Amino acid sequence: MRGLVLEFARQRRRPDRAGIDRLARVLGLALAPLLLLGALVAGEGLGTALVVAALPLSVATALGRPILKHDIRRDSLTGLEDRAALIRRLDRMLRAPETARRAVAAMAVEIDGFKHLEQRHGRPAVERVLRRIGDRLQDGLRSDDGLARLDGPSFGIALSSSRRFDLESAIQLGQRLQQAVADPIEIEGGQVHASISIGFALAQRLEQPGGAELLQAATLALIEAQRGGTASIRSYSEAMRHRISVRNGLSDEIAGALDRGDICAHFQPQISLGDGGISGMEALARWHHPDRGLIPPAEFLPVAEQAGLMSRLGEVMVQDGLNALRLWDAAGLKVPQVGVNFSQVELADPRLVDRLxxxxxxxxxxxxxxxxxVLETVVAHRLEDVVVRNLSGLSRLGCRLDLDDFGTGHAAITSIRRFSIQRLKIDRSFVSRLDCDPEQRKMVAAILTMAERLGLETLAEGVETRGERDALRMLGCSHAQGFGVARPMPRAETEAWIRAAQAKPAPLSSRRAI
Incomplete structure (x- = not known):
């Protein structure tokens, strides 16, 4: 009978292994008395010995006790293999001949935004989501592939193919798995729309891969995928390992760099498109590393965030910005204001208004x-929290508020008015090729018309060419900033630039044209 059960399981597209195990235990318990009765009826020494020898196996199976050293252990919630079992499966795949080993790969999968899911729903709903996603992942794999729950919202997959498993086929499989989990999951009181991020590692990209090393490489790729946003897929490479190693090294150094002043503000000028005068400066963080030179913010800002140092970095930017204003004033240079970017972490500080x-x-x-x-994504859809109170408090204090990257974060007009925003910074994506793309001009013209009706100033970011600058002035944009005006520079270099800019004659004003 056990043979019939296993044959039925093999014929199913996706066997319920946990259910088969439970059924086998019940059958084993039922067969134990029959085996004992057979031994008594046989009455022969050999038959009795064989039956008695088989009896412990039947009882052990029925009770679910491990009888072999390498029995597969399963996750109690999903019924899937655990991490150790998955690594052993990968090891077995990697012990195959060289040609087969090139077709082995591992995937690490994690549900996006799982902490938010846990905060919004109860434990039964979260467990249902985990089980359903585990089922859907299993449905997207072949019977020879292995799926395990690693921990929390993370799953691991062992893959092997009769042919070479390459980058393209791995990406295609990852996309199929993402589609498999995309359908809404019914929970009590509603639905959950889940997505997954995936990292994968091909055995052929590791010098001496073992199961644990291959799964670790896939996990590193998953971390990189999550840095790229939700539902991302990344492949492991040695270059990725190097980047992560460098980033980890920066994490150990960044606190000391802030204390020593190695991380400081560079200033990028903002000009009025009406008269060409300087309307302000933006303070931008730069890291002068003693060995690596100037490290771009795209490398160290995520490190600062992971290290919990965004508030400390914000303090440095504010102090550098205000000190620069004081020094420019003392030198008789007219710089009306300085802008500082504030992260959501900083804006959530209850002491922010008093500190500033x-x-x-x-x-x-x-x-x-x-x-x-403030980034548009920070104010979009906010109702009432510490960030809202801080923005209101800063407005009452008299600070000016700019809405950064406008057009990318879906902020409602009511939010713009409620937070007392005074200027919109139009994102670079709208400015690029503005002088030769009629569709771009229409979009920018619409933004400028809305801002004019709301009584808001506008500043175009990322202006790189004279053509873009002239088009913005013709459309009626108030201010501009970008490499086409000036690159960010250390404060010591700003004085010469300011004096030269203030010595230039004002450009001819242009009336607005659409």
Missing amino acids: AWELDRFDLQPDRLVIE
Whole structure:
């Protein structure tokens, strides 16, 4: 009978291995008395010995006790293999001949936004989501592939193919798995729309892969995928390992770099498109590393965030910005204001308003000379929390508020008015090729018309060419910033640039044209 059960399981496209195990245990318990009765009826020494020898096996199977050293252990929630079992499966695949080993791969999969899911729903709903996604992943694999639950919202997959498993086929499989989990999951009181990020590693890309090493490589690729946003897929490479190693090294150094002043503000000018005058500066973080030279913010800002140092970095930017204003004033240079980017972590600090008020008083500067630049994604759809209260408090203090990267974060017009936003910074994606793309001009013209009706100033980011600059002025944009105006520079270099800019004659004004 056990043979019939296993044959039935093999014929199913996706066997319920946990269910088969439970059925086998019940059958084993039922067969134990029959085996004993057979032994008594046989009455022969050999028959009795064989039956008695088989009896412990039957009983052990029925009770679910492991009888072999390498029995597969399963996750109690999903019924899937665990991490150790998956690694053993990968090891077996990798012990195959060289040609077969090239077709082995591992995947690491994680449900996106799982912490948010746990915060919004109860434990029964979360467990249902985990089980359903485990089932859907299993349905997207072949019977020879292995699926395991690693921990929390993470799953691991062992893959082997009769042919060479290459980059393209791995990406295609990853996309199929993402589609497999995309359908809504019914839970009590509603639905959950889940997505997954995937990292994978091909055995052929590792010098001496073992099961554990291959799964670790896939996990590193998963981490890189999650840095790219939800539902991303990344492949492991040695270059990726090097980048992660460098980033980990930066993580050990960044706190000391902030204390020593190696991380400081560079300033990028903002100009008025009406008269060409300097309308402000934006403070941008730069890291002067003693060995690596200038490290771009795209490399170290994620490190600062992971290390919990965004607030400390924000303090440095504010202090550098306000100190620069004081020094420009002392040198007789007219720079009306300085803008500082504030992360969501900083804006959620309950002490933010008091701290900035103290800093402004310390540098003897009026609040309207400090511009708080807030990403559109931070204010979109917010109702009432510490961030909202801080933005309102900063507006009452007299600081100016810029909405950064406008057009990318779906902020409602009501949010713009409620937060007392005074200027929209139009994202570079709208500015690029503005002078030769009629569709771009239409979109920018619409943004400028809305801003004019709402009484808001506008600043175009990422202006790189004279043509883009002239087109923005013709359309009626107030201010511009970008490499076409000036690159970010250390404060010591700004004075010469400011003097040269203020010595230039003002450009001819142009009336607005669409």
